Amino acid sequence: xxxxxxxxxxxxxxxxxxxxxxxxxxxxxxxxxxxxxxxxxxxxxxxxxxxxxxxxxxxxxxxxxxxxxxxxxxxxxxxxxxxxxxxxxxxxxxxxxxxxxxxxxxxxxxxxxxxxxxxxxxxxxxxxxxxxxxxxxxxxxxxxxxxxxxxxxxxxxxxxxxxxxxxxxxxxxxxxxxxxxxxxxxxxxxxxxxxxxxxxxxxx
Numbered sequence: 001x002x003x004x005x006x007x008x009x010x011x012x013x014x015x016x017x018x019x020x021x022x023x024x025x026x027x028x029x030x031x032x033x034x035x036x037x038x039x040x041x042x043x044x045x046x047x048x049x050x051x052x053x054x055x056x057x058x059x060x061x062x063x064x065x066x067x068x069x070x071x072x073x074x075x076x077x078x079x080x081x082x083x084x085x086x087x088x089x090x091x092x093x094x095x096x097x098x099x100x101x102x103x104x105x106x107x108x109x110x111x112x113x114x115x116x117x118x119x120x121x122x123x124x125x126x127x128x129x130x131x132x133x134x135x136x137x138x139x140x141x142x143x144x145x146x147x148x149x150x151x152x153x154x155x156x157x158x159x160x161x162x163x164x165x166x167x168x169x170x171x172x173x174x175x176x177x178x179x180x181x182x183x184x185x186x187x188x189x190x191x192x193x194x195x196x197x198x199x200x201x202x203x204x
Contacts, residue, residue, distance in 0.1 A: 001049060001105070001107075001145075001173060001181060001182070002017065002018045002020060002048045002049075002173070002181065002182045003016065003017055003018040003048065003145065003146075003166055003169045003170060003182050003186070003204075004016075004017055004034070004046060004047065004048040004107055004143070004145040005017075005142070005143070005144050005145065005162070005165065005166070005169075006046075006109055006111055006122060006124075006139055006142040006144075007141070007142040007155055007156075007157060007162075008111065008120050008139060008141065008142050009120065009141075010119035010120055011119070011120065011192060011193075012120060012157065012190070012191060012192040013044075013111050013120045013122065013191045013192075014157055014162060014188050014190050014191070015035060015044045015046050015188065015189045015191070016035075016162050016165075016166060016186055016187065016188040016189075016201070017034040017035045017046050017047075017186070017187055017188075018034070018166060018170060018182050018183060018184050018185070018186055018204055019031040019032060019033075019034065019183075019184035019185045019186075019187060020032070020180065020181070020182055020183040020184040021051055021184075022181075024097065025097060029180070031184050031185075032051050033055075034046055034047055034048065034051070034187075035187055035188075035189055035198070036058050037196055037198070038061060038065045038112070039196060040065065041065055041070065041072060041112060041113075042191060042193070042194065042195070042196050043061075043072055043075070043110065043111070043112030043113070044109075044111050044112060044189045044191060044196065045057070045058045045061050045109070045110055046108070046109050046111075047106060047107060047108040047109070048106075048107045048145060049104075049105045049106035049107055050090065050104065050105070050106050052090075052093075053086070053090050054108060057079060057082065057083065057086075057106075057108055060082055061075055061079070061110070064078065071114070071115070071116060072110070072112045072113070072114050072115075072121060073117075073121070075110060076110050076121070076122075076123040079108065079110060079123070079125050079134075079136075080125055080133065080134040080136040081134075083106070083108070083125055083127045083134040084133055084134055087127055087130055087134075088130060090104065091104065091130060104128065104129075105126070105127070105128040106125075106126070106127050107124065107125065107126045108124070108125045108126075109122060109123070109124045109125070109139065109143065110122060110123050110125075111139065111191065112191060113191065113192075113193050113194075120191060120192070121138075121139075122138070122139035122142075123136060123137065123138055123139060124136070124137050124139055124143050141155075142155070144165070144169075146169055146172060146173060148172060149165075149168040149169050149172040150165055150168065150169065153165065157190075159188070159199065159201050162186070162188055162201060163186050163201040163202050163204065166186040166201070166204045167186075167204045169182065170183050170204045182204075183204055184203070184204065185200055185201070185202060185203050185204065186200075186201040186202060186203075186204050187199070187200055187201070188201050
């Protein structure tokens with residue numbers, strides 16, 4: 001698993017992810033896109049866990065964004081059920097590839113500006129098995145995954161603080177797993193009304 005952080009107020013939000021990616025079959029390391037924009041609606045979709053599953057969810061969100069009556073509230077209602085619908089195919093693909101099912105998991109966030117509520121809103125989703133529905137939780141203030149290394153740390157929108165938090169999280173995850181599972185660079189999207197800025201904050 002990698003890093004997925006959200007910090008938000010009604011006026012602004014930052015979503016940060018690392019870039020380390022690994023091919024599950026070859027083990028080859030590379031850089032992956034774990035944070036993507038729906039720019040015409042000022043929305044960020046980000047994830048940790050399976051890159052292929054995340055990209056499929058993003059694709060469906062992007063397709064939905066072309067609807068005439070699209071809203072962030074609508075897409076936030078739809079992501080959880082869509083994760084449940086797609087999960088059996090994800091499990092079958094893992095079995096076909098000879099992967100252990102205990103490694104299958106996905107965490108996704110949708111964060112952006114709500115025209116209806118005139119503020120930043122967000123929802124987090126988590127899925128790890130076929131038997132249970134995706135866990136869905138409205139974001140209030142944000143989320144840190146993993147949260148353990150950041151307990152007691154003050155929240156900050158400053159790029160230096162966000163990068164420092166990412167470095168602590170990467171060190172924690174790599175120590176926990178005994179191998180490199182988080183790293184590369186920390187990419188952050190800064191959102192506010194009418195603006196989405198993506199920055200490379202540096203190496204973690």
